[in-house]
Amino acid sequence: MNTQGRFAPERRRHPRTQLRMTLHGVRLDPDGGDVYSTLEMTDISRCGMGALTDRWLYPGQRIVLCIPLHPDGGRRNLYSTVIRCRKTREGYHVGLEFDRVSLDAAAYTPAAAAAAA
Helix, strand or coil: CCCHHHCCCCCCCCCCEEEEEEEEEEECCCCCCCCEEEEEEEEECCCEEEEEECCCCCCCCEEEEEEECCCCCCEEEEEEEEEEEEEECCEEEEEEEECHHHHHHHHCCHHHHHHHC
16 A cells, blocks of 8 residues: 555654753844743754744744753854744744854854864
8 A cells, every 4th residue: 555645745854853941032123022032942953943932923033042052051042033933722833944154153163163174
């Protein structure tokens, strides 16, 4: 029995990892109200993440996410764009795509630079 046509093809370019973490973000183009948002990350991949939030975020909206590096402190800011937002029982589920420039900067570390030299 051939079942190939039964399932929709995978849309994602990179596999997602399920991960729950509270993040803080700054909306760069606020639509009124507070510019700070709290998001509950649900999954993450190399190019983006899914998250829950208590407010509508419109597709195309820009957000700087503050990603903690480890429990002792330190963080990395990643610029992202809202790709989709839909209402759920838990709030709003958003899909965010990381900016390429932000990813390149996050990948650059002094240790990586020394290894490349």
